[in-house]
Amino acid sequence: MNQMTDLRKADASPMLRVAGLTHKVRLETDTLTILQGVNLEINRGESVAIVGRSGSGKTTLLGLLAGLDTPSEGTVELDGSEISGLSEDERAKLRARRVGFVFQSFQLLPALSALENVMLPLELAGIEAPEKRARDLLERVGLGERLTHTPRQLSGGEQQRVAIARAFASDPAILFADEPTGNLDNRTGQSVSDLLMDLNREQGTTLVMVTHDERLAARCGRQLHIEAGVLTEPDTAREMAD
């Protein structure tokens, strides 16, 4: 009952709200500022691409948005929860229920089969009948025949499909992707991004994606630019959203 009202209340608020986000790391001699005063709001169901040069701070930003790390300054509010106010474990629980990930280097567990890799987050989130859902998802990404294969027996593109199936498995509210096609050739990358966009639309997930691939970025509802740790938004999108 309580949770229901919570969810409904959450529905009205933005999926992600970032204010005054600054991130610094201490190096041997001095401190390096990686992100500087980032403000950002992403609504439910939106798809957002973050583009920028290598070393500009994209991955760092993504990690902070997803609550994998905590910022030096500023706030990140993910699905109604202030991230830096949560303990590491609470953030983990939040991720288990609400967040999915797709990585450039796939990050499948080599010891587990494709099916088991997809089942893993379902089990961690305590979702019923994990195997059925995992099978369906692998079917959906076109790997129904490869359930028992381990990552080493799969090509890069196939591995990324497994990773996508895994990301959508626990029916996340928001999906973070860090250069999901970065390790793939053009054609394969194309089909993987098709899959990602399709599933995203089908499930109504909020998507935050870092990419170099301009075509993929263009398929997102909104593009953000980052340069030397400063986030800028091409005016049009912002204004229209307003």
Next chain:
Amino acid sequence: MAAAKKLMSVSRDWRERDVRVVLVALIIAVATVATIALFANQLQRTLVSSASSFLAADRQLEAENGRPVPVEWLEEARNRGLETGQMIEFSTMVFGESGFQLVSVKAVSDEYPLRGEIEIQPSQDAPREIVGGGPGQGEIWVNPRLLRLLALNIGDTLEVGSRKLEITRLLIREPDGGFRLSSLAPRVMMHVDDVSSTGVLQEGSRVEFVYLFAGADPVLEDYYQWLEPQLEPSHEWEGVRDGETFSRSLERAERFLLLGGSLAVLLAAVAVAVASRQYALSQRDTVALLKTLGLTGKGIGRLYLRRLALWGIVGIVGGLAVALPLFWLLVRLLSDVLERPVDFYLDPAALTPALMTALVSLFAFAYPPIRRLRSVPAMRVLRSQPGETGREAIPDMVLAVVAIFGLVWLYAGELALVVSLLGGLVLLLTVLALVGWLMVSVLRRVRGGGNAWRLALVGLYRHRQASMAQMAVFAMTLMLAATLVLVRSSLLDDWQAQLPDDAPNHFLINIAPESVDEVETFWSERGAPLDTVYPMVRGRLTELNDRPVKEAVSKDERVNALNRELNLTWMAELPDDNRLVEGEWFAPGVTEGVSVEAELAGRLGLKLGDRLTFTIGSEKITEPVTSIRTVQWDSMKPNFYMAFPPNGGLTDMPGTWITSFHLAEGNKLLLNEFSRQYPTVSVLEIDHIITRIQEIVRQVTQAIEAILALILAAALVVMAAVVSATLRDRQREGALLRTLGGQQSLLVRSTMLEFALLGFVAGVLGVLAAEAAVYALQVRMFEGTFRWHWQVILPIPVLSAGLLALFGRWQLRPVLSVSPMLLLRRLE
């Protein structure tokens, strides 16, 4: 949780190299410790029981005053659950049809022997048999020589005093066929209940009542506590470990086994620590991913704890599965060596150290790096994070050292042992740190290049942390292995020296002064030359500095030697195996003074110049102490507490001569000829005692060899574990080098060189540390003397360099046999 469970299953783990190493190390640790503990326990019991059989019991109470002890003493013992038995020993004449002979009688009760066996022959030609009890009433068993001396046969009657007894068996060997000068005459054995009917025991005749006790050690100790205040000076309580010839050997063997056990613990701990750290490092990605997928730190902790528990179970079950058959095999070996069946003593309590080892290995060595997995940042899935610096591992090391210390202490119960070992280790690590620092500062200057040497040096520098860790582990392993080998060889040398194959095994006693030359000729003509022949005069030490000795020496220090006649001798030269500790040996021509055995001198508080008065028959002689010397009691040669110079006061006293010599088994019949020719000379046959001691030494040696083999196997596993720790990194580098166009031969040479260098430095350090540890052990624990072991110092570094070079070559195999492409993909 099928997938998560599978992720954590042992069968899956088994495919992980580091887990395999942890499990194998655990299994080896448990197996080694369990085998050692079980076997040490077994050996101890077997040894003690064979040692006990020297007394025919666990303890003996001798009453030398010719009177039985109060019956309550025996009742008390039985009430406490001890087994008891009785014997009466005396000398008397026995009469056969054709003559008479002085014999030494041992009359035994039904319980005799409580420990050990009697060896008999039913008749002259029948094979020897082992039996568990002595003659019944009306029977007498006799030494075969007596039959010949009296021309008797089995079935004939022998008169002992007024009692006629039937000769039913030939007595070949009695378990407590001790080495006593009183038992000079041929031995006969009869039943104790027949003694009174012989009527030979008169008041004042020389007779010894001996009581036998057997039972659990603590009960015996308690009983002795109870008994001690009631004992008179003429009562002597004898245990296995006092004054027995081989008790020193036994003690050393025990210590050696403990040492071996402790080293096994150390090695296993090292292997577990290294492998689990490696494992934890390799798990960081998985943990980061699991965290990203929403698993909490606590959940991760639980997952890995469960896994650790599984490892523990596998280690313990696997270890015992190895240990038990091994133990069985060792015991079989033992009974082969002993040529008699040995009872298994499978004491569950002996498994405690093994279980402790498993637990401590897991929690002090495996757990700490794994525990830190909980704090792996989730961010790691997105970008590689600064890894462990090694600084986090410092508390682990402290914990590990404390754990090792505790474990070895608990296990060996010897503070000195623990301190020498850990001292050696600390020294080793200090030197290692220095060498490491030196290495790093020298190697930093080396730049890469096409030359194998330079590549090897760059490799060492690039992997400096791993290199240092490997060097530490190799050096430690080598140190431990070398220590064991060194201690073992000096232990064995010592034993061998103690009892060479031609050790004297017969004594000739009671040689009349005028027949000394003839007897010497007799034996040298028959190829069994005598050792030095010593005169022997029986006398009592009665006064010390002109005061009666019983007053002069405080009651606590009442010494057995004062209660009985001492064997006094004179000699011109110090025997080879005696050593002067104080004073001067008699100069040629000197006729005054006396040389006293060191231990007795210590107990009596004698100093150089003290005046000792001896009463010999009705005469007295008084001499100042001019030297104090140690004696090799276990040399199987005549040894004397008191030695006088030739032509001194003792020379005129009535005495006989004594000597010992080695007589080969096949020449035993010569004894009959000798006895016929010199009927007054007594022959004391101690060859079976010597055989028994040699047997025990052999048995202990075998045990030590077996345990050494186990430990060396463990050492090899540790080495393999450590080498394979960096395997993946090196393979990746090798693949990269090949991809970049490096030639295979260059790769091979530089890798082998790198490992050879590592091995050499580790070898040198390990051997030096081993020498230090051996020095400490040898001097402090085994009371031996120390010398450098060049035969080990030189080859070990070379060997370890070679071995490691081969290890290096071996782990390069996949890099060389597979295309770089495949390799990089596989290592991804």
